[in-house]
Amino acid sequence: MPDWSYQTVFRPLLFRLRPQMxxxxxxxxxxxxARLPLxxxxxxxxxxxxxxxxxxxxxxEICFPSQVGLGCRxxxxxxGSPALAEFGFGFLEIGPIVVEPPPGLGELCxxxxxxxxxxxxxxxxxxxAVARERLEQDGPFKQPLSARLEPAxxxxxxxxxxxxxxxxxxxVAPVNVLKHMHGALASHQHxxxxxxxxxxxxxxxxxxxxASQSDLCVSAIRAGQVAGxxxxxxxxxxxxxRIGKAGFQAAxxxxxEMREQFGGEPIIISSVGVHSPADAxxxxxxxxxxxxVDSGLVFAGPGLPKRxxxxxxxxxxxxxDAPAKASAETAVRLGGQAWFWxxxxxxxxxxxxxxxxxIATTRVVMPYDESMAGLTR
Numbered sequence: 509m510p511d512w513s514y515q516t517v518f519r520p521l522l523f524r525l526r527p528q529m530x531x532x533x534x535x536x537x538x539x540x541x542a543r544l545p546l547x548x549x550x551x552x553x554x555x556x557x558x559x560x561x562x563x564x565x566x567x568x569e570i571c572f573p574s575q576v577g578l579g580c581r582x583x584x585x586x587x588g589s590p591a592l593a594e595f596g597f598g599f600l601e602i603g604p605i606v607v608e609p610p611p612g613l614g615e616l617c618x619x620x621x622x623x624x625x626x627x628x629x630x631x632x633x634x635x636x637a638v639a640r641e642r643l644e645q646d647g648p649f650k651q652p653l654s655a656r657l658e659p660a661x662x663x664x665x666x667x668x669x670x671x672x673x674x675x676x677x678x679x680v681a682p683v684n685v686l687k688h689m690h691g692a693l694a695s696h697q698h699x700x701x702x703x704x705x706x707x708x709x710x711x712x713x714x715x716x717x718x719a720s721q722s723d724l725c726v727s728a729i730r731a732g733q734v735a736g737x738x739x740x741x742x743x744x745x746x747x748x749x750r751i752g753k754a755g756f757q758a759a760x761x762x763x764x765e766m767r768e769q770f771g772g773e774p775i776i777i778s779s780v781g782v783h784s785p786a787d788a789x790x791x792x793x794x795x796x797x798x799x800x801v802d803s804g805l806v807f808a809g810p811g812l813p814k815r816x817x818x819x820x821x822x823x824x825x826x827x828x829d830a831p832a833k834a835s836a837e838t839a840v841r842l843g844g845q846a847w848f849w850x851x852x853x854x855x856x857x858x859x860x861x862x863x864x865x866x867i868a869t870t871r872v873v874m875p876y877d878e879s880m881a882g883l884t885r
Contacts, residue, residue: 514809527616527625535588542590543646559598559817562824565797570652570677570706570735572798574598576788576816579779579802580656580680581625581741581751584632586642593649596813600649601680601738601800603656604633605672607664614748623783623807624752631749633658636668643675654678654708659685665692669704678706680738683715683725690733706735708777712742713758716765729774736775738800739763752803756781760794767795783808785819792820 522530559574566572577599578592586602593600614628634642639655647653655676659665665688669679673696681689689707697704709728715721716739728734739759741751759780766776778791779800788799804812867874873885 514811519809523618523620527618528613531582531616532587535583535591538591539588542588542594559596559813563598563817563821572598573651574817575792575798575820576813577601577651577777577779577798577800578813579740579751579800580604581627581749582802582805585634586639586646589642589649590646593651595805595810596817597651597801599652599654599798601654601656602634602639602643602676603680604631604658605636605639605655605668606633606658607636607660607667609633609635618806619752620807622752622754623781623803624750624754625803625806627749627751629747636671640671640675643672647675652677654680654705656680656710657685657689658682659688659692662688662691665689666695669693669696673704676705678708678735680708680710682710683721686724686728686734690728707733708736708738708775709734710738710740711762712740713755713762714742716762726769729770734774736777736797737766738777738779739766739796740779751780752807753781753783756787760790763791763796764794782816783812785816788816789819789823792823 518534522534525533559576563574564571565575574597576597578595578597578601580601580603583589583592584604589600589602610630610633612630613632614630615626616628617626618624619626636657643653653676655668655672655678657665657668657672657679658681659668665681665685669689669692672679679689679693686709693704693707709725711722711725716725725734725737729737739762741749741755741759759778763776763778770776775798776796777798777800778794778796779802781803782788782791782799782801783804787804791799799816801813801816878884
C-alpha cells in the first residue's frame with residue numbers, strides 16, 4: 509500500500525485496535541498474501557520495490573544492497589517476513605531468538621503522540637527451531653539476513669548457532685553474552701571446517717556509558733572478534749523495552765562517540781527511532797554505516813524504506829564528484845539561472861498569447877495571407 513492510503517485509511521483503522529491485535533492482523537495478512545503463488549509480485553505492485561543497485565555497499569565481505577535494513581522488534585514471530593523483504597530493505601534482522609520462548613507475553617502499548625511502542629516483559633521471541641522452519645519456508649531472501657540471539661548459556665548459544673548458521677549471514681548478540689557466542693562460533697567453524705556467519709554486538713546508549721560493558725565491546729572489536737555494532741534501544745530481561753523516537757538523540761550521540769573512537773572500522777548500524785529520511789541521514793552524518801527501521805513502519809508507513817533509499821541516493825549523487833560546498837554553490841547558481849530563464853519563457857508566452865488574442869479579435873486574415881492568395885480581404 510502506498511503511504512497516502514496507509515496514512516488516510518489503514519493507520520486510523522489499525523490504531524483503533526489493541527496494538528497486539530493490530531500487529532497480528534497487519535503482519536499476518538501481508539505474510540499470508542506474500543506466501544500465495546505470485547504473492548510477492550503483488551506486494552511489489554502495491555508500491556514497494558527493491559533498492560537501487562547504486563546504493564549497494566560491501567563491508568566485511570557482506571554485500572548490502574542498500575544502507576536501510578529491517579529491525580527485529582516489529583515482527584519477532586516472522587509472520588510477515590516474505591512481505592517485509594519486498595519493502596526496499598537492503599538487509600533483514602530476525603528475532604529475538606531463544607531456545608525456549610516464554611509461555612506468555614507482556615502487554616504491548618503504543619504512544620502515538622511520542623511515536624513510541626512499549627513492550628512489557630516477558631518479551632516476544634521465537635525459538636531457533638521454529639525460526640529455521642520459517643526461513644526454510646519463506647526463503648531464500650535476496651538480502652543479507654542476521655539473527656539476534658539471546659542465549660542464557662554457552663550450551664544454548666551452541667544449539668542456536670548449529671541450527672541457524674547455514675541460514676543466516678550474521679548473528680547479533682548482546683554484549684553480556686559475547687563469550688558464549690565466541691565459543692559457539694569457534695566450535696561451529698571447527699566442526700564445519702568453514703568460516704561461519706559474522707558476529708555483531710548489540711549495544712544501547714545506557715550500556716555504552718557503563719565502562720565495564722563498553723570495555724568488553726571495545727576489546728572484542730580490537731581483537732577482530734566482531735564485525736560490527738548494532739546501536740539499539742535499551743533492553744533488559746525484566747524491564748520494559750521502548751522502541752521509537754524516545755531514544756533517538758541518545759543513540760545518535762552514541763553513534764557519534766563510537767565513530768570517533770574506532771575510526772573507519774567496524775560497521776555501525778543505527779536502529780533507534782528512524783521515522784523519516786532525515787533521521788537516517790542524521791545517523792549517516794554522525795558516522796553510521798547502516799540504519800534499521802522498525803517502529804518507523806508503524807508511524808510513517810510502509811513506504812519509509814523507499815523514501816530513505818531515495819534520500820540516500822540523492823545524498824550520494826550530490827557528494828560523489830565535488831565537495832559539499834562546491835555542490836551547494838553550483839546548485840544555487842543553476843537554480844538561479846533556471847528561475848530567470850523560466851521567467852523569461854513565461855513572459856514571452858504571456859506576450860505572445862496576448863498578441864494572438866488581439867489579432868483573433870480584430871483580423872484573422874494576415875497581410876502575408878493576402879499576398880500569398882493574391883486577394884484582398
